[in-house]
Amino acid sequence: MVKQSASRSALSLGSAQSLGAAPFTTSCLVLALCFVLGTGSAVKADSGEDLIAATQRQDIGTVRKLLTAGVDINSTTRYGATALFFASDKGDVELAKLLLAKGAEVNVTDTFYKATPLTWALFKSADSPPHRDIVLLLVKHGAEDSAAALNFGAGQGDLEMVKAVIEWATDDSQTIDSKKLEPSALRSALEAAREGDKADLVAYLEPRTPAAEPGTIVTVAPDKLATYAGDFKNDDIGMKAKIFLEGEILTLQAAGQQALALSAKGDDVFVTRDVPGIELAFRGRAGLVEGFLLRQAGQEFFFPRIEGATETAEAKPEALPPLPVAERSEPIQWARFRGAGARGIGDGQGIPSAWLPETGSNVRWKTRVPGLAHSSPVVWNDRIYLTSAVTDDGDESLRIGLYGDVDSVDDESKHAWTIFALDKASGKILWQKVASEGEPKAKRHLKSTHANPTPATDGKYLVAHFGSEGLFCFDLDGNQLWHKPFGVLASGWFFDSTYEWGFSSSPILHDGKVITQIDVDKGSFIAAYDLATGKELWKTMRDEIPTWGTPVVLPSAEGGDEIITNGTTIRGYHAVTGQELWRLSPNSEVTVASPVVSDGIAYVTGGYPPVRPIYAIRPGGRGDLTLAEGETAGGPIQWSVNRGGTYIPTPIVYRGILYMVHNNGRLTAHDAATGELHYRGRVGKAGSFSSSPVAADGRLYFTSEAGVTHVVRAGTTYQVLATNELGEVVMTTPAISDGLLLIRGAKHLYALGETTVDVGDAADSR
Secondary structure (H helix, E strand, O other), rough: OEEEHHHHOOOOOOOOOOOOOOOOOOOOOOOOOOOOOOOOOOOOOOOHHHHHHHHHHHOOOHHEEEEEHOOOOOOOOOOOOOHHHHHHHHHHHHHHHHHHHHHOOOOOOOOOOOHHHHHHHHHHOOOOHHHHHHHHHHOOOOOOOOHHHHHHHHHHHHOOOOOOHHHHHEEEOOEEEOOOOOOOHHHHHHHHHHHHHOOOHHHHHHOOOOOOOOOOOOOOOOOHHHHHHHEEOOOOOOEEEEEEEOOOOOEEEEOOOOEEEEOOOOOOOEEEEEOOOEEEEEEOOOOEEEEEEEEEOOEEEEEEOOOOOOOOOOOOOOOOOOOOOOOOOOOOOOOOOOOOOOOEOOOOOOOOOOOOOOOEEEEEEEEEEOEEOOOEEEEEEEEEEEEEOOOOOOOOOOOOOOOOOOOOOOOOOOOEEEEEEEEEOOOOOOEEEEEEEEEEOOOOOOOOOOOOOOEEOOOOOOEEEEEEHHHEEEEOOOOEEEOOOOOOOOOOOOOOOOOOOOOOOOOEEEEEEEEEEEEEEEEEEEEEEOOOOOOEEEEEOOOOOOOOOOOOEEEEOOOOOEEOOOOOOEEEEOOOOOOOOEEEOOOOOOOOOOOOOOEEEEEEOOOOOOOOOEEEOHHHHHHEEEOOOOOEEEEEEEEEEEEOOOOOOOOOOEEEEEEEOOOOOEEEEEEEEOEEEEEEEEEEOOOOOOOOOOEEOOEEEEEEOEEEEEEEEEEOOOOOEEEEEEEEOOOOOOOEEEEEEEOOOOOEEEOOOOOOOOOOEEEEEO
C-alpha cells in the first residue's frame, strides 16, 4: 500500500527535497510512541507525548481516553505543534472535531515552520488537494489566517467555504474587517468566480466586494507584466523559478513544480490563483525588476533575477589546455561508501570520461541486479559486492525529482535482504546470500528503499547494515559469521514520526572495529563492534533526532583518531572509547550528507533550515566548539559559513578544492583551506541529484537521478568536459577501481571502462 500524501507547499520551499540515498534525505522527529491503552490501564494526566503520538497514528479511541484522563489537549512537541496540527495535516475530520470540541486552540503557530493548523490543511502538493473539510472546520472555529482559504474556495467554486471566510471577517456591525480580509483579496476571489463561471458565487461576492479605489491598479497592462518575466533563483534554498507570460496571464514556474497562474493584487504584488497563501512582491529600482519576494506560510524568500545565460562565476570561461594523460597506477580497493577514507577519489585507475550504452562504447558489461536498493557497490580485488531488498510482488516504485513530499511507502510484501558478489571482469553474479527475510518492519520514503546503506569490507570480512533487520557480517565466500539485531529503526520526518523515510547510514571499518551511527526517532546511538566476533566494544547514546549520513574517521596524532558525525549537532568521538569529545552547532534540522576528511580537516555541511552551514574542522577539539555570534573561525574551526551547505549529496575535496553539488544541480567550488568561493555553476540544465560526486585524473563526475553523468574539469574555473546518459535512474554513488567506473542504476550495475566494443558485444548479464 502506498500512501500518497503531500508536500508542505505547492513550491516545496524550505522543505526536505525528499530523501534519495536516505535517503535521502532528507532529513529528526517528535517522539512517536507505540502506545496502546489496554482495558483498565492507568493514564497519567501529563502524557502529552502520548496524545500527540495517538493523533499522529489517527487513533481516535486512544485520544478520547487520554483526554478523559485529563491530558492537556494543547500539549506541544519540541517544535510547538499540538495534536490539532497532525489531525489537520492528515485530513482526519472526526479527530479534528473531537479536539476542537474539547478546547484545542485553533490559533497556534509552530516554532519551526511558523505555520498553523490551517496552513497544514491547506498547503498540499499538486497531486493532493487541500483537506477541504478540515479547512472549513478551522475557518468556522475562527482561525486567524482564514483569509488564506478564500482563494481556495473561490477557485473551487465552493460557496460554503467563501461564506465561512466572509462570516469570519465580518464584524458586529456587519462590515467586512479590512484588516482580516483586504478588499484586493475579495476582488481576486470575485475575478476567480467569474472566470470559473460560478454564477452563485459571483452573486454572493459582487455586493460584498468594494470597487477598486481610484489609482489602484487591479488589471496590469501586458507591457508592464512583461517586465516581470525572467529567471530568478534563491541560493539559500537552492531553488530556481521562472516568471513568464502565457497570453496575458503572468505565470510562476518553480523548478520541478507545477506552473501557477498569478493574479494582480496591486501594481507589483501578485497572488497565486489556484493555490492559496502564496504572494509575490516584485522589487527593483529605476524601473528595473531586480527580483521578487515570495511570502508563504509566514516565511519570506527573496529570488534575485538571474542575468545572462550562465550561472558560473566567469561569464566566458577562459580557454583551458587539455588535461594531461594520467599515469596508470595499481588497482585500488574501493572498500566502503566513497572508497578509501570516504574521499571519493580514484586517481590513476584509467576510468573513461565518456560512454554510450546504446552502442556499447566504453561499457564493459552491465548486470541486472534484483530488488530495489540505494546502496553503492564496493570492490575488493577481483570482486564487487552489492546489497539489495528483493521482493517478488512488492512495491518497487521510486519517485525521483525535486519535490517536498514527506510521505512513506508502506509495503507489507515479503522481502529478502540479499548480498551479491560479482566478478569484476565479467559482471557475472558469483553468489548471493539472503541475510534476512520477512515484511519490512518500518516504512520508506517515496525516494528511498529498504536497502540504503553501502556495505564495507577489509578483504576478510564483509559487513552489511539492513536497517531494522540488523547488522550482518559475512566472509567473502558468503558465509554468515555474526548478526547484530537492533530492533525497529524508524527514521523519518522530525515534525511527525508517522512519516517514515528509511534507514541509510553505512557502516565503517576502523582498527578492527565496525562503527555504526544509528540516529532514529527514539534512542539514537553510535557504537563499535569487534569485526571478527560482533562483540560490542562501546556504545554511546546520542541526543539526536533521525539523520542519514555515514560517520568518518578524522586522524589525530595527539589525542587519538576522532569519529565525526553529522546531525542537528555535529559531534566528535574518541575512536577507541566512544567518548564524546566535542560538539558543534548550529546545523540543519535534517542532515543527509556525510562528513568528508581531507588533509587533516573534516568538512561537514547541512542544506536544510534553520541554517545551511559549511564547517571546516581540525582535530583536537574539546567541549562545545560553537562559535560566538558573528565569528566564522576559532579554535579547531578553520573556517565556516552559515549558508550554502549541501543537503543530500556528500561533498568532495579534490586537489585543494571543496566541491558541493546541491539537489537541484547547483555547484559551488570553495578553496578547501580558506573557504574562498572560486565559482558557482550549474551541472546540467535541469534535474535532481542524490548521488555523491567522485573524482579521478583531474575530472569530477556528477550523476543525476535521471542517470546523466556530467564530467567537469577540476580547478578554479568551471568547464564541462562531457555529458553521458545511462538511460536508467541512478540514486547511488559510483565506485572506481582498476579501469572501471561502476555505476549502480535502479535495475543494473554498469561497468564503464575504455573499450572498442561494437554494438551488441557488451556483456549484459540478466
